[in-house]
Amino acid sequence: MSCLQIEKVSCRYNGHNVLDQLSLSVADNEIICLLGASGCGKTTLLKAIAGLLPLAQGEIRLGEHLLDGPGVSVPPEARNIGMIFQDYALFPHLTVAENIGFGLGRQTRSERRQTVEESLQLVNLQGLGERYPHQLSGGQQQRVAIARALVCKPRLMLLDEPFSNIDTQVRMKLILEIRALLKGQGIGAVFVSHSKEEAFAFADRLALFRAGHIEQVGEPGQLYRHPQNRFVAEFLGGVNYLAAEVVDTDSVQTAIGLIRGNEPHGLARGVQCQLMLRPQQLQLIGDDQGPLTLMEQQFLGHHCRVQLACGELTLEASINEPLTHARARVQVEPHALVLFDL
Known part of the structure; x- marks a missing residue:
């Protein structure tokens, strides 16, 4: 069932x-990233x-309800949508509990206290x-913002660059926690980011934007492995382009030999085109008689970035261990x- 429909x-x-x-x-309970x-x-x-x-x-x-259309514009507070901002937008003069319970004015004091306590447990605070x-870490402040948004039981959650102010060391842990939290609550979410790493980790699907329109929509792995154009290919990671027939x-x-696919590509024999290869798809074998010449090598911890020359062509590869041959x-x-196409 569709949670949100934009036409x-x-x-x-x-x-x-x-x-x-x-x-x-x-879709219901789907997280989509606007990237x-x-x-x-x-x-x-x-x-x-x-x-x-x-x-x-x-x-x-939103579901069966028209939020915007000809003659219709539902005000923000009546849309049943929660929003989490980049800067958390917490009230500095209110405690954590008061921030979370801010939108619960219709509940009695005891009901509000119980709801807030349940929300604190939900986000491990x-x-x-x-x-x-100001007494909390950035990750804890973000959890407070999430609890405040969830406490009103929204149909949809909007997240605007929610992890950009979080320290790198804890960012991925928080991403996984918030993803599990939204999934557990059955809430659909739209998440804005410029980071492909955050998008890959957090979203079920990506919508890749350029100049006010969407270039491609799909699961992260689909867009990474099957980009529809060069813009999508290059935005989502390193690429090599090889002239191909x-x-x-x-x-x-x-230029590096015959490259075989595992499914039909749909082009006629003899067509001139460009083949896209990700650096991870190149498997290198050190060989003093090999056709590729090592130009540069960088050890980056979890992988090595290698640049090689094949005639006038420069290739980039990502390998597990440094090359020991030239x-x-x-x-x-x-x-x-x-x-x-060329």
């Missing part, structure tokens, strides 16, 4: 379309969903209700080939 939405700013005829859906560089429109869409920006065109529905935001239904000839041979394991 042909346009938003204007200073007379220009920031979003142009954009459509997207979010892209600064200024591409992803935060604009988040604000439009929240009701903080008017639509120039299109519709936004039990015993910290009397502290003030189609040999048959599943293989191409390149030259190398390369192998490419069969995979679904990604081929682009």
Whole structure:
């Protein structure tokens, strides 16, 4: 079932379309990431969903309810949507418990106390209700913001760069905790980020933005392994492009030899194209007689980044152990080939 449905939405700013005829859906209990560089429109869409920006065109529905459309604009406080901001937006003069219970005005004092205590336990902050935001770490402040958003039982959660102010050492742990929390509560979420690493770890699907429109939507692994164009390929990680000629239904000839795929690529024999290879897809074998010449090698802890020359072609590979030879041979394991037009 669709939790959120966005149909042909346009938003204007200073007379220009920031979003142009954009459509997207979010399923119940699905986390989708709006991924892209600064200024591409992803935060604009988040604000439009929240009701903080008017639509120039299109519709936004939450379940069966129309939030925005011709003649309709439900105010932000009536949308049943929770929002978590980059800077947490906590009230500095209120305690943790008071921050969480801020939106529970209709409950009695005892009901509010019990609800707040349950929320503190949910985000692993039990015993910290009397502290003030400045007495907490960044990760703890983010948990308070999440508890405050969840306490009103929203149908949808919006997260705007929620991990950018978190120390690198604890960021991935917090990402996994919040993902598990949203999944456990059965809440759909729309998450804005410019970090592909955060997106890969947190989201079920990615919507990759460029200049107010979506280039590709899909599961993180699908976009990484099967990008529809060069922009998607390069945004999500390192790439090598090799001039290639189609040999048959599943293989191409390149400067480093015949590369075979494990499924048909759909191009006719003899077609000239470019083959995309990720650095991780190149398997290097040290060989003093090999066709590749080692140019540079960097040890990065969990892998080694290697640059090699093959004639005028420069390749980048990611390998587990440093090369001990000045030259190398390369192998490419069969995979679904990604081929682009010249």
